Each structure stands twice: as C-alpha cells, then as structure tokens.
Amino acid sequence: MTDPMLPAPWRIESVRKETADTFTLALAPVNAAGPLSFAPGQFNMLYVFGVGEVPISISGNPLEPSPLLHTTRAVGVVTRAMWKLKPGDVIGVRGPFGSNWPIESTKGRDVVIVAGGIGLAPLRSVLLHVLARRADFGKVLLLYGTRTPEDLLFRAELRTWAKRRDLDVHITVDRATGRWRGNVGVVTTLIGRAPFEPKNAVAFVCGPEVMMRFVSLELRKRGVPEPQIHLSLERNMKCATGFCGHCQFGPEFICKTGPVFPHDRVKALLNVREL
C-alpha cells in the first residue's frame, strides 16, 4: 500500500444479490496491481465516487484473494448508492486495514464461529481459511442466526457447508417464515448444546453488539476461557488510519487496534450503552 489515504480504482466484475438488502461485489484492480493480500477479519474503505466512503470487511478467502470480495448490507446513503453500481463500474478502494482473527493461535484447537446477520460476512473469510487448512484444527463449528430465513447470507454455500462431515453447521432464525423447519430462537440458544470442547476452543464472534454481549456470556458459561473469545466491533470511520478519532471506542481506535479484539479487552466497554 503506497498512500493509505489514496483510494485505488477497482472495477466491479460482478454483483451477486445475497438477500433483499445485501449484495456481494467481486472487484478487480483497474491498474496492474496484483491481488490485495489481506488477513481474515480485515476491512477496506470503499469509495463510491461523488457519494462517500465506508468501511466494509473483506468476505473472500485470504488464500485466494482474487477477485476481492465485499458483502454489504444497503442501510444508508453510501451503501445504497453502492448497490446501484453495475459490472464495469469503478469504485475506490483503500486498505486493507485493522486487526485480524488470530487464526495462528487456533491451530490444534476447536474453532467456534458465531455469526449474527451480516456478521457472517467478516467471518466467511476466516471460515474459508480454516476449511482450506482443515487438518490444522480440531472441531470446526458455524453457529449462525438471522431474523428470518430470508435474511440468511450465502445460502448456496451454507447448504454445501452443511453437507461436510468435518464442519458442524447450526442455523437458527428469530422468526420462522415460509417453509422453514429448522431451529427457531436467538443464536445464543445454539451454544449450550454445540459439540465442542470449551477449554480447547477459540471463538470468533460477529454480529450486533447486543448479540455479541450475550454470545460471550454463553460461551463463558460453557467454560470457554475469556482470552479465547474474539469479537469484531464496528464504529463509524473516516480515515481508517488512526488520525481522525471517529472510530474511538473508550481508549481504543477501532481502525487501529480493532476491529477484532479479545473479549477481555473490550468487555467493560461493551456494557456501556451507546458508547
């Protein structure tokens, strides 16, 4: 990365609709730059020209970084403008920034991935990495919850993952609709009966803050040691390089020391409403 404040032009190769409000962009560099190397959990600043720039996690496999994948929920001005873009359009990319899921410390241990809603996007990168190096880990579990079945991301992939014998996939929805015959209830309800060895497990958790608070509590109740629980936090960002202070979360700048934190480092801050 030359100038971290300068967006590089990337062309949209494809746009895949994931749900009614979520889409995945596949990007290729316009200039002759090689694939962007990144670690699972890191994010880029994506710039929709003339509209604005937003932090979005990389949802692709770090071991196969091309094309560059970002899965985004259209919630506001920039993300809605991003969704209107078409293959061939160009956007600005700065990054990658931030800390990553500490995958190296997970070798030989059980890996428990707990995702809520759009939280599966930043976790997809770590799951793909773990599956590509499957022999390095103990049991691997994906516990995923969304509001309704229609909100499930990566549905075709979820079906493929569910068929694997070396991956335990448990899905739940808050509210059953249509033909849903699976679990109903919040994602925390999956933790108590999930087949993993708590003392030997490392958990990666991403979703709404309230979900991460309760998931961490359940994991602690199951006996997962606190330093082995990792969360990815979100705050509004502008520079992503530790200058502007927009992403401040207590003493932490999420863009520099986060977004991935061990639970014990941020748990006191998570208990403060609207921090």
Ligand SMILES: Cc1cc2nc3c(=O)[nH]c(=O)nc-3n(C[C@H](O)[C@H](O)[C@H](O)COP(=O)(O)OP(=O)(O)OC[C@H]3O[C@@H](n4cnc5c(N)ncnc54)[C@H](O)[C@@H]3O)c2cc1C
């Ligand atoms: C490190 C990091 C990684 C992220 N990864 C992803 C991702 O992979 N996919 C994805 O869809 N989103 C991700 N986000 C959230 C995404 O950046 C925001 O949804 C986006 O900035 C909203 O911008 P907007 O202009 O579309 O919405 P705005 O018009 O700014 O706001 C629309 C609504 O979203 C809320 N909002 C705005 N920014 C944030 C934010 N950062 N966190 C929480 N609420 C916000 C506002 O309060 C408002 O209610 C990530 C955020 C961070 C900090």
Ligand code: FES
């Ligand atoms: S976004 Fe500017 S300091 Fe983090």
